[in-house]
Amino acid sequence: MSRTVYVSGDFVPEEEAKISVFDRGFLFGDGVYEVSSVLDGKLVDNRAHLERLKRSLGELQLGCPVPVDEIPAIQKELIARNGLTEGTVYLQVTRGAADRDFNFPPDPKPSLVMFTQQKNLIDNPVAQTGIAVVTLPDIRWGRRDIKTVMLLPSSLAKQEAVTRGAADAWMVQDGHVTEGTSNNAYIVTLDGRIVTRHLSNEILHGITRKAVLKLAARDGYTVEQRAFTPEEAYDAAEAFVTSASTFVMPVVKIDDRILGNGVPGPVAGKLRQLYIEMARAEAE
Ligand code: PLP
Numbered sequence: 001m002s003r004t005v006y007v008s009g010d011f012v013p014e015e016e017a018k019i020s021v022f023d024r025g026f027l028f029g030d031g032v033y034e035v036s037s038v039l040d041g042k043l044v045d046n047r048a049h050l051e052r053l054k055r056s057l058g059e060l061q062l063g064c065p066v067p068v069d070e071i072p073a074i075q076k077e078l079i080a081r082n083g084l085t086e087g088t089v090y091l092q093v094t095r096g097a098a099d100r101d102f103n104f105p106p107d108p109k110p111s112l113v114m115f116t117q118q119k120n121l122i123d124n125p126v127a128q129t130g131i132a133v134v135t136l137p138d139i140r141w142g143r144r145d146i147k148t149v150m151l152l153p154s155s156l157a158k159q160e161a162v163t164r165g166a167a168d169a170w171m172v173q174d175g176h177v178t179e180g181t182s183n184n185a186y187i188v189t190l191d192g193r194i195v196t197r198h199l200s201n202e203i204l205h206g207i208t209r210k211a212v213l214k215l216a217a218r219d220g221y222t223v224e225q226r227a228f229t230p231e232e233a234y235d236a237a238e239a240f241v242t243s244a245s246t247f248v249m250p251v252v253k254i255d256d257r258i259l260g261n262g263v264p265g266p267v268a269g270k271l272r273q274l275y276i277e278m279a280r281a282e283a284e
Contacts, residue, residue: 002015008065031094033148034052035049038086044282045282046072056147062095063108075091090115090117094149096108097109130268132252187238194216209242212275234254250265
């Protein structure tokens with residue numbers, strides 16, 4: 001049975017879900033998106049995702065076809081229609097169809113698309129083994145704090161990582177790690193401090209990052225929000241990444257350096273457990 005997809009006001013079978021070839025999301029990458037995870041059929045930290053959506057829309061002077069506050073009702077309807085208990089809901093707003101012109105159309109008709117993806121987020125076998133990452137130059141644009149659909153540099157980096165036998169890339173700018181291709185990056189120093197890059201236009205302000213840092217501080221960890229180098233990461237006790245669809249994912253190898261014993265570290269394990277407990281308890 002095919003999925004039901006939401007396209008600008010209609011719930012349709014995925015085969016019938018269509019967007020104009022003139023849509024500016026297609027022609028210019030002129031759009032923003034969010035991914036919220038779903039546990040037990042409920043949305044995790046969705047309010048924070050929609051707050052970030054509002055900010056992304058504002059930064060691009062992009063309208064939304066429905067008030068953002070009405071989006072949860074559509075997400076929930078989509079979850080129900082697809083019988084989704086665990087996975088993600090993807091949503092994307094683009095500036096809509098208009099004759100091709102670099103200038104914004106005078107009378108834009110933004111489009112809103114949503115679909116669900118079934119995934120085992122909690123019993124994810126990769127979390128048991130951890131992932132390898134490679135460092136690659138960060139060739140993205142200067143406003144990575146906006147969650148735009150312009151993901152080609154990230155896609156290229158991830159593809160290169162896979163070609164080199166790793167699962168993901170940590171992107172490096174001016175000698176310092178910015179973030180993963182679709183996640184925020186962390187190291188744990190030998191004396192147990194958690195280090196992750198400070199917020200700026202250079203990284204996406206991860207919703208999972210915010211929640212995990214709060215849980216870490218509450219559990220007594222020292223958190224340092226600052227840039228770190230690949231060399232510092234090579235010598236770290238452990239490393240991990242966070243995102244809405246992977247929660248806390250251990251990193252066991254960076255370039256050709258194996259961290260610790262090459263198995264997921266205790267801090268990543270503990271934060272993953274704390275995050276899952278919080279996500280389950282607070283999902284709505
Ligand atoms: N950084 C980048 C570049 C991302 O694409 C993502 C998620 O897609 C993240 C970080 C993690 O953000 P979140 O925790 O809100 O999923």
